[in-house]
Amino acid sequence: MNDSQLLRYSRHILLDEIGIEGQQKLLAARALVIGAGGLGSPAAMYLASAGVGHITLVDNDTVDLTNLQRQIAHTTERVGQPKAESARLTLQRINPETAVTALVERVDDARLAELVAQADVVLDCTDNFATRHAVNRACVAGNKPLVSGAVIRFDGQISVFDPRGGGQPCYSCLFPQDQKFEDxxxxxxxxxxxxxxxxxxxxxxxxxxxxxxxxxxxxxxLMMLDGLNMEWTSIGVSRNDACPVCAAQKIKGESTC
Structure with missing residues (x-):
């Protein structure tokens, strides 16, 4: 790291758990953020400010006036612009050293597999179950950790689904994709x-x-937040041995050994 980077990231470097080595890992890392709205805005902004080397933003929507109440990566002047492009401008102003790729597109399974393969971590900041399940399948197949969040009304939730750990659940273990959930x-x-x-x-x-x-x-x-009463609840999530996503992937992997 150069002198400017040592100064910019000094408060991270002071932490024994991070130090220079940890900060260098961030500088070399690639994050994929799917959704540049309410969740994707703060998530991507903190990734950029922390020094993640490359961030890919995926969102096919445009900035609407109703978004500005919560989607803090966007401004009034950018209403009508693609959210991915608007967020890219914000991230570059926060940290011009972070490379940001803005993809204004609705990704299918094949495209997701391609993007996940290029990432070190994936953040699902979307708002519908179909996309969440598609992202989960791509992360399980690509053996990449997935950070999933959701918020509606006064309720929020967050969890991590990491197929690298062995025996860990995936998103489909918690919310089976063959069950009907109302978006x-x-x-x-x-x-x-x-x-x-x-x-x-x-x-x-x-x-x-x-x-x-x-x-x-x-x-x-799974961490759940009741924002109206400001109470956190943590529950354990177990792997479903009959899960059609991660259990099937395990069997596929074993058969090729």
């Missing part, structure tokens, strides 16, 4: 603005820990 949208249910900041920042924290290999992640745990 609830902020446009109809509403969302308390600061909660997406809380959960998005926690997603960034979990991603940074995974990249540096420090601390214990939320793998195997």
């Amino acid at each position: 609830v949208a902020c446009s109809t249910m509403g969302v308390f603005a600061p909660l997406v900041g809380v959960v998005g920042a926690m997603q960034a924290a979990e991603a940074l820990k995974l990249l540096m290999g420090v601390g214990a992640s939320l793998a195997g745990r």
Whole structure:
């Protein structure tokens, strides 16, 4: 690291758990953030400020006036612009040393597999079960850690699904993809603005820990936040041995040994 980087990241470097070695890992890391809205905004902003070397943002939506109440990567002047491009501008202003790729597209399974393969960690900041399951399948197949967050009304949740650990659950173990879950949208249910900041920042924290290999992640745990009463609840999540995603992947991997 040069003198400017040593100064910029000095408060990280002062932490014994991080130090220069941990910061160098961040500088060399690649993060994939899917969704540049309420969760993706704070998550990506903290990844950039922390010095993650390359961030890929994926979002096919445009900035709307109703987004600005909570999607802090965007501004009034950018209404109508692609969210991925708007967020890229914000991240570059925060940290011009971070390389940011903005993809204005709706990714299919093949594209997800390609993007996940290039990443060291994946952050799911989307708002629908179909996309979450698609991202989960790609992460399990690509053996990449997934940091998943969700917020609606006054309720938030976050967990980590890390297929590298062996025996850890995936997103489909917790929310089986063959079950019907009703997608609830902020446009109809509403969302308390600061909660997406809380959960998005926690997603960034979990991603940074995974990249540096420090601390214990939320793998195997689901953290739920009741924002109205400001109460956290943590529950254990076990792997489903009959899961069609991670159990099938394990069998496939064993058969090729």
